[in-house]
Amino acid sequence: MLTGRLDVAHEALDEHPITQAAELMRHALTDVGVLPPRDQAWAHFERWLDRFLTGHPTAIARVLGPYCRWSVVARTRLLIARNGISDGTFDRARSSCRIALAFLTHLEDHNLDLHTGSQTIVEDYLEQFPRHLDQLRTFIRWAADTGRATRMSPPPSRWIDPSTSYPIPVYRDWMHRFETDETIPPRTRICGLLCGTLGRPSSAVAKLTRSDITDTGDEMTVTIGTSPVRLRDPLPALIRRQIDAPRRWDTDSDWLFPSKLRAGAHTDYSMMVKDLQILVCSIVALRGAALLALAAVMPAGPLSDLTGISVGVANRWQALAAAAYSGYPALRLE
Secondary structure (H helix, E strand, C coil), X not given: CCCCCCCCCHHHHHCCXXXXXXXXXXXXXXXXXXXXXXXXXXXXXXXXXXXXXCCCCHHHHHHHHHHHHHHHHHHHHHHHHHHCCCCCHHHHHHHHHHHHHHHHHHHHHCCCCCCCCCXXXXXXXXXXXXHHHHHHHHHHHHHHHCCCCCCCCCCCCCCCCHHHCCCHHHHHHHHHHHHHCCCCCHHHHHHHHHHHHHCCCHHHHHCCEHHHEEECCCCXXXXXXXXXXXXXXXXXXXXXXXXXXXXXXXXXXXXXCECCCCCCCECCHHHHHHHHHHCCCCHHHHHHHHHHHHHCCCCHHHHHHHHCCCHHHHHHHHHHCCCCCCCCCCCCCC
């Protein structure tokens, strides 16, 4: 940049071959006001979308482009506005694009398109790929609403897919490992235990502050929703280690997990997801198992408060867990 060979712009840093160095430079230039702030998660998704939409047959591109750039993007922005960014926000957006492409390719392989294909081809596709149901339903509804599909209707939506949850023995093994395995970094253990205990996404864990922690010495609580939750061992000891750990900079920050790249910011939730992926642990399946376990013993009201999901979603998790409660006791801490 000093020699003029690289423009002082986000786009130039996007193309730099050494990603970590480029990101460090981006944060530094943004902090001092040389570069304007930019939502990196959106930027990464838009660059992925540009690559994804390249090189498809014309007939597919005419449908796939508008769906991905208009419908998927608009729906993702709406979900973020309502619920914030969660562990799977952009994974779901990418999955919606990929499944739309897979279905359009399936139609082309059968010498059909959205106008000539019927409900039979939808059922045939779902027999081969049953886990694509929800994203395909969204795509077909969009195609029908925009006049692109005239003989297809959205298939019925299931409530919840149990395959997004670890089986109970696997869930217990992971929780035991997070509790006892000292070779796993404390940040990863804290994230795994909180997500696996409270059913919260890693994005909520990443935003925790030291002010959210109340430690009397005998017990520790964390306020991650609207009510404090008492933490069981070994979480208090792990969180104390995290609080006392030396910080590269930003020593006055209140973040429990301060960023190592950018002063004044918390660790990006995607780093926690990657930490778990290195262990071959799916945070979505871990949270799913936690939600099933909680839904089996808690009514919808406190379940919604504890986990951050809506009451309607809590009711569906309860139905899946075969839990039936007409009221709920005082489960919150005084």
